[in-house]
Amino acid sequence: MSGFAGIVRLELAPHTAEIDRAAIGCMAQAIAFRGPDAQQQFTQDGASFAFSLLTTGPAPQVSAQPVSLDGETFLLGDVRLDGRDEVIRKLGQQGIAVQLSATEEELVLHFVLRFGAQALHELDGDFSFVLWNSRKRKLTAFRDLTGARPFFYHCGNGKLSFSNTLQAILADSSISWREYDLQFIADSLLGAPHHDPERTVYREARRLPAGSLLEFSAGGLSVRRIANLPIEELLVCRDSEIIEEFRRLFAQAVADRLPHTDAAILLSGGLDSTSIAAEVAALRRSSSADGAAKLHGLCVDFQPLYDDEEGVYASRCARALGMPLEVVHSGESLPFADWQHSFRELPEPLGDPYCSLYLSYRKRISQKARVVLSGDGGDELLRLQAAPYLRFLRRTRGVWNAGTELLRRLVSSGRLPPLGFGIRSGVRRRLGRASPEERFPAWFSPDFEFDHRLRERWGQMGAPPTTPHPFNPKAYNAMNSGLFAEVQEICDSTWTLVPLQTRNPFLDRRLCRFLLRVPLIPWALNKHLLRTAQTGILPEEIRLRPKTPVRRDPLLLHAKAGSWDREMTEVPADLLRPLIDWPLLSKLIGNASDTSLYVHLRPVALSRWLKAVEMPARIQ
Numbered sequence: 001m002s003g004f005a006g007i008v009r010l011e012l013a014p015h016t017a018e019i020d021r022a023a024i025g026c027m028a029q030a031i032a033f034r035g036p037d038a039q040q041q042f043t044q045d046g047a048s049f050a051f052s053l054l055t056t057g058p059a060p061q062v063s064a065q066p067v068s069l070d071g072e073t074f075l076l077g078d079v080r081l082d083g084r085d086e087v088i089r090k091l092g093q094q095g096i097a098v099q100l101s102a103t104e105e106e107l108v109l110h111f112v113l114r115f116g117a118q119a120l121h122e123l124d125g126d127f128s129f130v131l132w133n134s135r136k137r138k139l140t141a142f143r144d145l146t147g148a149r150p151f152f153y154h155c156g157n158g159k160l161s162f163s164n165t166l167q168a169i170l171a172d173s174s175i176s177w178r179e180y181d182l183q184f185i186a187d188s189l190l191g192a193p194h195h196d197p198e199r200t201v202y203r204e205a206r207r208l209p210a211g212s213l214l215e216f217s218a219g220g221l222s223v224r225r226i227a228n229l230p231i232e233e234l235l236v237c238r239d240s241e242i243i244e245e246f247r248r249l250f251a252q253a254v255a256d257r258l259p260h261t262d263a264a265i266l267l268s269g270g271l272d273s274t275s276i277a278a279e280v281a282a283l284r285r286s287s288s289a290d291g292a293a294k295l296h297g298l299c300v301d302f303q304p305l306y307d308d309e310e311g312v313y314a315s316r317c318a319r320a321l322g323m324p325l326e327v328v329h330s331g332e333s334l335p336f337a338d339w340q341h342s343f344r345e346l347p348e349p350l351g352d353p354y355c356s357l358y359l360s361y362r363k364r365i366s367q368k369a370r371v372v373l374s375g376d377g378g379d380e381l382l383r384l385q386a387a388p389y390l391r392f393l394r395r396t397r398g399v400w401n402a403g404t405e406l407l408r409r410l411v412s413s414g415r416l417p418p419l420g421f422g423i424r425s426g427v428r429r430r431l432g433r434a435s436p437e438e439r440f441p442a443w444f445s446p447d448f449e450f451d452h453r454l455r456e457r458w459g460q461m462g463a464p465p466t467t468p469h470p471f472n473p474k475a476y477n478a479m480n481s482g483l484f485a486e487v488q489e490i491c492d493s494t495w496t497l498v499p500l501q502t503r504n505p506f507l508d509r510r511l512c513r514f515l516l517r518v519p520l521i522p523w524a525l526n527k528h529l530l531r532t533a534q535t536g537i538l539p540e541e542i543r544l545r546p547k548t549p550v551r552r553d554p555l556l557l558h559a560k561a562g563s564w565d566r567e568m569t570e571v572p573a574d575l576l577r578p579l580i581d582w583p584l585l586s587k588l589i590g591n592a593s594d595t596s597l598y599v600h601l602r603p604v605a606l607s608r609w610l611k612a613v614e615m616p617a618r619i620q
Contacts, residue, residue, distance in 0.1 A: 001054060001078050001493050003031030003034030003051065003164060003165055003168070004049070004050065004051050004052075005024070005027040005028065005049070005050045005051075005163035005168040006076055006163070007023060007048045007172070008048075008137075008159070010046070010158045010218055011158050012046045017046075019174075020043070020048045021043060023048070023161075023172045024041060024048035027050050027161075027168040027172065028052070029171070030167045030168040031051075031163065031164075031165045031168050033493070033499065034493050035051070035053040037063075038053040038063060038064065039053070040065065042066055044134065047132055047134065049065070049066050049074075049132075050168075051066070053065075054370060056080075057261065058256070058259050059081065059103070059104050060101060060102070060103040062106070066132070067105045068109070069109045069110065070113070072135050073109065073131055074131070074133075074134065075108060075109050075129055075130070077105075077127065077128055078127060078128060078129065078149050078164055079104040079105055079108055079129055080125050080126045080127060080257075081104050081123060081127070082253070082509070082510065083124050083125075084104075084107065085100075087107050087111060088102070091107075091111065096114055098110055108123070109131075112131060117131065117140045117142070117213065117215075118213075120213065120226070121145070121226045121228075126149055126503065127142075128141070128143040128144065128149035128150060128164055128208070129141065129142065130162060136217070138216070138217040139160060139215070140214065140215050141162065141208060141213070141214040142212070142226075143208045143209070144211070144227070145210055145211040145227040145228070145229070145509065146479070146485065146504075146509070147209075147210030147485020147489065148503075148507070149164060149492070150164050150166075150485075151208040151214075152164070152165070152166045152168075152207055152208070153169070153205075154169055154175050154204055155216065156174075156204075159174075160216045160221070165347075165494045166200065166348070167494065170202070175204050175205065179202065180203060180575060181200065182452065183196065183452060184200060185575070187199075188351065189441070189444070189580075189602050189603060189606065190454065190458050190461060191461070191602065193348070194482065194485070194486040195457070197209035197485065198223070200348060201348045209225065209485070210227075210484075211225050211480075211482075229476065229479050229480055229509065229512060229513060229516065231469055231470070231516075232513065232516065234392075234471060234517060234519060235514075235517040235518050242518055242523065242529070245514060246514065246515075246529055246530075246533050249510055249511045249514055250275075250279060250505065250533070251282075252511075253506070253508035254283065254373075255283055257373065257505055258283060259293075261369075262293050262369045263280070263293070263294075263295050263369050263373060264295070264365045264368055264372040265280070265295055265297050265374075266372060266374050267297040267298065267299045267318065268313075269299075269310045269313025269316075269545070270375070270545070270547070271527055271530055271538075271542065271547075273374070274314070274542050275378075275534055275538065276373050277295065277297065277317065277321055278538055280295050281295070281321045281322070281323065295323050296324055296368045296369055297314065297318050297324065299314035299326070299327045299328070300327075300328045301329060302329075302331040302554050303331050304329065305331030305332065305552075305558075311329070314327065316539060316542065317538065317539060320539050330357055330554075333357050333554075334564045335353035335354060335601075336605075337356050338356045339356060339608050339612065342356035343355070343608050343609045343613070344613055345359070345497055346495060349606045349609040349610070350605065350609070352605070354555075359496055362491070362498055362500055363496065366498035366500040370500060371500075371501050372500060372501070372503070374491070375504075376488070377484065377504055377506030377507045378527065380475055380478040381475050381515045381524070382515065382527040382529060383524070383525075383527055383547060384472070384474055384475060384524045384525065385520075385525075386525060388473050388520070389471045389519065389521055390406060390521075392471035393471075406521070408521075439596070440455060441600070442581075442588070443582075443603065444579070445578060448578065448579040465477040467480070472520060475524070479507075479512050479516070484507060515529075526546075526547065527547070531543055531544065553595065555598065559597065560593075566589050567586075567590065568585065568589055568590075568604060570607075573608075573610035573611050574610075575610055576603060576606065576607050580603045582603075585600060585603055585604075589601065589604070
């Protein structure tokens with residue numbers, strides 16, 4: 001992902017120009033790792049910009065930013081559009097002739113100049129960018145609906161600093177980055193750091209939520225959500241038409257994300273990533289231009305800790321497709337390994353005890369490609385439960401039609417579909433057998449718990465989402481709630497510190513809109529649509545392989561075997577001493593024998609992150 005950063009001031013003054021020139025130089029250094037192909041700085045009338053270029057493709061990119069068509073409106077950011085032909089056609093209908101060779105950035109500028117910033121939600125793709133109008137002295141920023149590209153900012157005293165890299169915001173010396181946001185800290189300890197999507201761990205640095213438009217001018221700063229997937233009527237057509245349209249949209253989604261050079265894929269033995277790999281193989285067989293480009297696979301399993309079959313199935317798929325695959329055996333990796341170094345690199349705390357392992361995978365991939373494909377989104381769109389759809393049928397077509405649909409599924413598959421009425425989980429809660437993750441942590445100090453209303457906030461986090469979608473609320477909520485913004489941000493270069501861009505075909509909004517319309521029974525149960533579409537393409541043992549939960553947890557296995565010492569004898573970070581009952585926490589960690597161990601390790605991860613990021617300052 002290309003890096004960008006900037007500072008704009010509404011009031012011009014000679015002394016602030018020198019301050020901003022020094023600040024943008026520091027911000028440029030902070031984003032340099034993102035773009036090895038070119039770096040630029042630009043200053044004009046109170047606007048200072050920095051850009052670092054990472055060339056990825058497949059569409060043309062400008063080699064220098066900011067870019068302008070009229071000398072008045074400038075674009076700075078990272079843009080990858082889907083449906084370029086449709087954008088060009090729409091502009092042509094308005095009398096604006098745009099060449100097919102136009103860059104992504106030029107297309108966005110043409111679109112905004114014709115339709116205005118309020119229409120940005122109509123663009124599909126992965127992007128975050130700013131538009132600066134030098135005459136009106138107004139800055140507009142937009143982040144795409146799935147949040148694939150991050151955007152951070154700081155506003156104060158008539159000045160706005162911004163970047164897609166949190167470290168660049170912190171490089172501005174006018175920001176007191178040591179002041180932490182205690183609400184973000186509390187939410188992180190509860191397991192939902194992005195419950196308030198605008199907060200970051202630093203009180204003075206903010207995050208632009210996915211699908212949101214930011215405007216900064218003499219009228220002040222405003223942020224509002226302008227993008228959502230629409231709610232469309234249920235699709236009624238023949239089975240063959242649904243399968244054909246899915247294949248078309250899926251191929252389009254992969255093609256728009258596939259560079260003409262080498263790419264990589266996070267390959268498991270499951271259905272989602274292997275389907276993407278098969279589509280890449282098919283696209284490259286049909287394109288002579290991409291004939292020499294490779295798709296490098298990386299699979300991670302936990303051999304030899306236990307008999308993990310992911311690498312076995314992924315290897316079989318790779319052989320069938322003729323693609324190179326590296327299988328990394330991570331069974332001997334211990335929790336919090338090398339945390340002093342890896343945590344220091346993280347822009348924000350991450351509660352995963354294996355985060356250093358995760359970062360190592362991304363660095364390994366970046367040595368082979370600049371774009372890595374991921375299967376994220378497949379479960380949320382195609383592995384659903386039947387209850388909402390049955391309620392919809394009962395409400396709109398009567399009890400008889402709902403019952404008939406359920407019976408048809410029973411006959412065709414030989415078993416009832418997953419219903420999801422919540423009966424089993426409700427009984428477990430009434431019997432006091434809620435899963436460990438559903439229990440409120442006992443180690444908060446009473447004052448911290450009361451001051452931040454943590455029990456109330458925790459209840460909000462665990463409440464079932466309310467969405468207006470009549471028959472597919474779960475998938476609709478996943479696509480509109482910012483869930484994937486949190487997931488994808490951790491895959492971004494601001495976390496990994498390597499020039500590597502992650503792309504997710506299943507999150508293509510054209511494909512998502514279609515999948516939100518198909519009947520859940522049978523297509524969105526157990527990935528029936530994807531399995532049917534892959535008939536004759538994937539090996540049968542992978543196409544028909546059932547989705548199974550992880551049976552053995554590496555963290556629990558290491559704790560039980562004693563290969564990892566979980567005695568928490570360390571002193572907590574200063575910030576956490578009044579917030580956490582550390583002796584109680586240590587006792588709970590020592591006694592945990594289930595997945596509650598992950599919950600109890602959140603304060604440990606946070607404490608170690610605080611120590612790691614503050615250590616250089618203490619040394620100085």
